[in-house]
Amino acid sequence: MRTAKSSTIRILATLVLGLATGIALAQDAPKGDAERAKSKNSMCIGCHGIPGYRTAFPKVYHVPKIGGQSPGYIMKALEEYKAGERSHPSMLAVARSLSAQDMADLAAYYGGAAQ
Ligand code: HEC
Numbered sequence: 001m002r003t004a005k006s007s008t009i010r011i012l013a014t015l016v017l018g019l020a021t022g023i024a025l026a027q028d029a030p031k032g033d034a035e036r037a038k039s040k041n042s043m044c045i046g047c048h049g050i051p052g053y054r055t056a057f058p059k060v061y062h063v064p065k066i067g068g069q070s071p072g073y074i075m076k077a078l079e080e081y082k083a084g085e086r087s088h089p090s091m092l093a094v095a096r097s098l099s100a101q102d103m104a105d106l107a108a109y110y111g112g113a114a115q
Pocket of ligand 1: 040082
């Protein structure tokens with residue numbers, strides 16, 4: 001009886017702790033880390049790393065330069081692509097694959113003076 005009770009308390013404590021951590025994570029907007037983005041930007045370089053790059057397929061379009069934009073702007077743009085508020089097939093696919101943390105890191109990287 002005693003052990004059953006204490007294990008129930010332990011399970012409850014774990015749940016409460018998990019919930020608190022979840023809330024803390026949800027409230028804290030992820031902090032961007034430009035260093036971390038260096039392992040994530042390989043898929044952006046193909047399009048955004050080439051000055052004046054224009055794709056040829058499915059139609060010719062200009063790829064905007066993102067280096068030096070403000071981190072807030074980049075973050076917002078990525079969120080909008082992901083949410084479908086901005087529509088562009090390539091960026092929609094890219095943004096969908098990114099977590100909020102990835103976006104913050106990439107925004108810090110491209111928006112940072114180091115770039
Ligand atoms: C297949 C090519 C391609 C890839 C890969 C790609 N982008 Fe883009 N990106 C584009 C194009 C084209 C646009 C302009 C779309 C539009 O007109 O809305 C764009 C727009 C953007 C914008 C908005 C710029 C502005 O001035 O409003 C941001 C920010 C951005 N991309 C970030 C990224 C990041 C970060 C990655 C990598 C995770 C990435 N992109 C990968 C082609 C690409």
